[in-house]
Amino acid sequence: MRIVLGVSSGIAIYKAVDLASKLRKEGHELHVVMTPDATRMISPVVFSAVGNCSVYHDWMDVRNGWIPHTELSRTTDVLVVAPATANTISKIANGIADNLLTLVALAFDKDAKILVPTMNYRMYSNKLFQENLEKLKNNGWFVVEPEEGHLACGEVGKGRYPENEKIVEAVHLLTFPKKLAGKKVLITAGPTRERIDAVRFITNASSGKMGYALATVAKRMGARVSLVSGPTSLKPPYYVDEFVKVESAEEMYEEVMKRFEDTDIVIMNAAVGDYRPKKVFEGKLKKTENDLVLHLERTKDILKELGQRKSNQILVGFAAEVENF
Incomplete structure (x- = not known):
């Protein structure tokens, strides 16, 4: 399958490198889309090397009529955003498309779309954020819930990046033929x-x-x-x-x-x-x-x-x- 891995600038971004590796090992054709701030935290070269894939981060990188956000969304089977920050999730929920990742998310019209929220527990429990997250769930996004535990800020609560195996299984869950549906x-x-x-x-x-x-x-x-x-x-x-x-x-x-x-x-x-x-x-x-x-x-x-x-x-x-x- 052709998968776009969207990477935003959460502190758990380093775990997305391992996710790229796991998706590649499963034989998927991987493309990585990073937000501008994500490229400041980890070099795109790392994702390219580990995922053996192309990495995109500039929405104006138009080449010979190839428009990044429309072509990536049109030719992709699965969109995974991991880690998904509160900022990125809220932008997608409200139709804001001000970088390549949010543009791809807005243009992606298939069913297999996955969010992996990762943030401080107080941000995660914020009423406005939860309204945005619920809006995306109602719009067909599959949410891999964050885990509870010690967070990067030193606090304890719900907001930890989940196991990458759980995210990979979500890809299987959304794309496997549903021969037992209703059973x-x-x-x-x-x-x-x-x-x-x-x-x-x-x-x-x-x-x-x-x-x-x-x-x-x-x-x-x-x-x-x-x-x-x-x-x-x-x-x-x-x-x-x-x-x-x-x-x-x-x-x-x-x-x-x-x-x-x-x-x-x-x-x-x-x-x-x-x-x-x-x-x-x-x-x-x-x-x-x-x-x-x-x-x-x-x-x-x-x-x-x-x-x-x-x-x-x-x-x-x-x-x-x-x-x-």
């Missing part, structure tokens, strides 16, 4: 844990990566995605509509069943434990010289019960067999 998809992922005592448990080996990847792609395809996950070390996938953490097979059973009737597609990817201890010991069992015998009982077969209950839902199950290891 509700429920996905389970990860292992379950069945407690023996306060510190010990029985579990299945599962990273959860496949289930999380399925949730990501289902969301890209336009579905409303609920992800029910056992304990993993993974971050929740970006933009899923509902993320539910569980531990035991019983907890997973309850969360799946309460959502099943209102779901179109269920993908049971979790490695749910088949057995659990009949008795859970209080506290931590002390180590002794004697052997410990655990009596196990079956957990509920979630997939089997879903098969018995289902009407028109599509039900997908996974099974790990030792001969396939």
Whole structure:
């Protein structure tokens, strides 16, 4: 895809260099448009070298009839403004086009347009700014919300530049074919844990990566995605509509069943434990010289019960067999 990365003069501008690198590595044709003040903070040469791309910052740079803002907006698939300062956002919201970036934004008439607001938390929460941001949302702009944390000014609040992976995923989200639009998809992922005592448990080996990847792609395809996950070390996938953490097979059973009737597609990817201890010991069992015998009982077969209950839902199950290891 052809992407224009618009860069304004926020203190997080250095992170946009990494974003340019990530977009390039994904195989996109990248063009960078900088505001005049942005060029004072980082040289255009840096973006050109890292992104292997052309960099534009002068709206009067007309060459042989090639007019920068009209040609860039006409031939671009996705417009990403990151970082987007309060000044740039407010200009775009009010139709002010006094530099090349705001000109491109005003002329860009496709759906895939992304803003990454980055600023001091008091500026972000300002009523006038929020009105401008809401105006752009209502006009089709997708906003990657800033994060909360320590800001460059030393204060703490909402306004930090988000992870670049989240911005890249927003590009996928806006451009992926929407074959699941209007569908509700429920996905389970990860292992379950069945407690023996306060510190010990029985579990299945599962990273959860496949289930999380399925949730990501289902969301890209336009579905409303609920992800029910056992304990993993993974971050929740970006933009899923509902993320539910569980531990035991019983907890997973309850969360799946309460959502099943209102779901179109269920993908049971979790490695749910088949057995659990009949008795859970209080506290931590002390180590002794004697052997410990655990009596196990079956957990509920979630997939089997879903098969018995289902009407028109599509039900997908996974099974790990030792001969396939």
